[in-house]
Amino acid sequence: MVLLRPARMKKIRAVILDEKVDPVIRKLHESGLVELYDLSTKLEDPEWSAFLAPSPSAEYGRNVASLTIKVSRMLDLFSNVSKGEKTGLSGILNPKVPEKKKLSFSSSAEIISHVENVLSCVEGEVSEPAKKLAELENRKAILEALKDSVKYLADFELDLKFLGEGPYTYTVSGLSFPENLKGLESSLTDVTDGYVEIVKGAPVNTGEKEQKIPIIVNTLKQYMDVVGAELRKSGFERLDISEVIGTPKDVFIGSEKELQSIEKDTKSILEKLNALSKKWTEEVLVLHEILEIEKERAEAYSMTGKTVRTHLVEAWAPSKYVKKVQEIIETASEGYSVVEISEPDEPVEKIPVLLDNKKAIKPFEMLTEMYAPPKYNEIDPTMMIMPGFLLFYGIMLTDAVYGLLLALAGVVLWKRMGKVSQGAYNLGYILTLSGLSTVFFGILTGGYLGDFMLQFMGMDIYSTGLALVNPLGESTYISAAKPLLSLGGIDVNNGPMTILLFSIVAGILHLFIGLTVGISESLKKKSLLDAFLGQGMWMLLILAIVTTVFTGNMMIAGVAVILVIALCMIKGFMNGGVLDALLGAMDITGFLGNVLSYARLLALCLATGGLAMAVNIMAKLLGDAIPVIGILIAIVMLVFGHAFNFVMNGLGSFIHSLRLHYVEFFGQYYEGGGKKFSPFKAKREYTSN
Template structure:
């Protein structure tokens, strides 16, 4: 688990008569990641041909596209749960049992299904889109006509006639425009249609056609045209007629949509099943393009987990009647660049996703996932640092795990992250004397200066009052930072030892340990006056610090200074553990004070406001501070911690396997 699982490179040659059986077995077993030989720098390329995809691939793609098109249409009409209902009661996908079948049989089944519904769905959707376009046009016309509702004229007059040109538009300068139209011996009228800062006026103007060019110029300079349909009648009459027409079209569209809702409910799952089946067949036929080919055989290469190599060999020998030549070899990091498989338990998968946001480790590199499991939630808990907020997170996560976990694997796995977040937030909240800020001392004890509790543990008094004694928390934060950073150095040592690079241990890691021990002892005596050093200890500390500094500058030359200041900067970054914790407690305390003052400021209603402020203010604080704590905790992992030992840049092991979401293959007589 500390390092990626070992893999083997496997190559085999199989006769063309067994190719389909081999591909199906590899796909169903999911044991092997297939390499595209055409992209490999392999000697085989000089002796073999590139293999083209199966001729049936294009036919599979054609069926797949038709199915996807129908599914895409029906999805827009599918009635789905939303909001809280979708969260608390998500739809469970029922897998349909399917039998192994020939591709020709699958074609016939898809053709039968499409013959029954394809034309109908496309026709209904086309009609709905046409109606929607007509309704949108009517809505635009209604908007334009609404500007003219206060005018009393037939809208058919708008435009050019034998003697008069009439135009309508929107302007912000009605009086000036009216004067300009009247100067053309025309007439104009306007009404206000905008309010407040958006004051606009609708203006209608007319003049003799001989002045058309001048009227057009006025319109271009000051007015936005109103475009209206070719209808006859006064604005109000036309407006009502259009509304009636829109209502009729809307009713017709609702009827068609209801029909599409029914089709979606009846056929969506079957379409998804057929799509999954044809995609599986298409993938099996496309994969041959990654093979090499001779006149009678195929050459296939890939990666297999070392623990599965014998299983793969037995499987291939079985399906080919042992008429196959197989060879396996251990990878070299260069040029093979083997894939990375992180062998972790399922409950760690969310932390693998978090690591993938940065980068997957290389094949011969330490996996930080087990350390993320500990340090990411732990540092989050310190930075949130409130037991009340931690309990809320813990309860929500437990509810998600036990109520929704059986339905959604995603919720089940990620709820564990929330549980760990909540656990550490509760622990450090009680340690740092924060439960919704000072809620308990202020509202229950009646003394805001009181502690949550008092306990003597190993000679120390807890809880620590972080708000009034922040220096103690700062020291704890910096000590945690030192532990975290030095864990990174230890992991770097393990990594170098595994790679056989022991010289790097003495050059890159041990000098840092010596420098920290020696330099820390000297700084504690000379600058901080924390302790006294005896002469032997002073000499040893000086030697350690000198060795560390000399090694640092020998290895990095002039950049050694920046390496030193960079390490100090990384260490001081852990002061954010104090800063964010104080921000959480400080904001919570402020909300408690405001809520406590409400009954005095607003009698009677103030009691209600007290509870409203407490609930919503603390909820907002929880959301904001949790987001900040998660981001900063992640930053400490990605930058400060990973900088000590981790590079990343690996490629994840992706075996050639069947991925089923809507189907479950069965065999005759059972599953």
């Protein structure tokens, strides 16, 4: 087996004349071949700071940031006025890939000028209706608040223009709790020396599920402050009514009419803005994208070092791209640069990792990265994850119909949603292959919605020889009369025993592969003792157990177990003394537990088939027990029952397949914890250069 490692990295260091830095950064950004190295930490070192100073972000970054805010506000406006438009399920499952607009700029000044010109055109058409819309919305809010207030004063024939502070009097309206009203009247009379008039209306229901009484209080202007204080103490709720003329009823009716007019005008403006949104959204998205790209370039300057006339740029690049990167720098700088290429000079934890698998395997890198990317000098396990994951998934779900549904769902994700999302592309590809694996094992085990054919068609797949293994019993090929084989006096004569045997054998092989990789890695580090104590003794144990199974000589396994326990204690003593040596004796149980952990393949297989069978039996009973409508209930039971089984066991198979890799398999050789390669790359969805 050829073990793949992450792409080899080189450190690139370039000293570039100030005037030529911008084109270099632009070309590197478009190429996406390097990861810029942030020099800010190094420049804190006196040895570096003696000849290099930190570089600020590019000056044009301020203009870019300002324009980005304007463009974002415009996009927010377009998004708000387009809320009524829905893409529907077909739009979600088959998203439209935007047509890229070809644009080419040689400097930030050109980009800023282009954005300002286009934005000016957009604002010229949008600003007036947007301003009018804002005014209408503001007026609508005022009128709705006014309506909420005057509706409580419907019984009063008072011109509301008299509310508030007059030349000699002060009049205020509001709501009071009935139980507080008598005390309020008394206290107001006292503080105003009797110069107060309180007019009460009929009780009204407020939104708080309680009744209050609307009142209007009129007093002399000189008592305004003390009256206000008394009102606040009594829990008086003042109604915010000002600068209106007419009775409450007239104001209420007038507000409703004006609101209807505002609603009509608002609808007209929204239609106009919606049309403008359709006209300009794609263009504004283009502006937003090129500004975001320009922002990244401006910020890239802060990762460099600066002298009086030059900039120092450091970057990581995969070895296969180094010559191309050097050519880009020298061409973009017109020769005003010095480029140095060297081997990585950082700890392995800081060297970026780029996984470099073939196209057919690359989507499975997602599963590796879900655990942790490998360290720079570590094995990339992706190639070994793919076959194991598909094998385990197919055995655990093991229903051909479920597998077909899973494959179809995977194709939708892969071929449709994957057009706009790399994550959907990877997941869809993995699910498609997992579905095909499930179909294969479903055919081998006769799983077609569980025992649907037996329950509803009277066809026993296992007695007809159309399935090799029956996960829940015997088949034509494996039965008490035709045992598959005998091991240590135990006959493998039914489906569960066959699948359990297969699971343990697959687990032993899986672990043996991991141990082989681990011992190879240890030997490369010239640590023979670590290789033996870390992986070798477990390989010895596996070989001893396999030999015992085939020869029947229990002494071989017994000697191996005693030897491994002794080695575990020696290893523990070397690491931490007597206590660790005693604890080390238990390591053998952990390893044997890892082997037995693969029995979950049988457990999930039985869970899928058993639950499917239960759904079929219940549906059959409902269909037989209830006349006419029972058939409909049975169909509903089948649809929802199998949907539940498919989703839950499909998810369970995914999780447990990953667990067998992340815990049992990776535990033999893989550590992870690398830093993922993050290319300095222009992200283009709406534009091309």
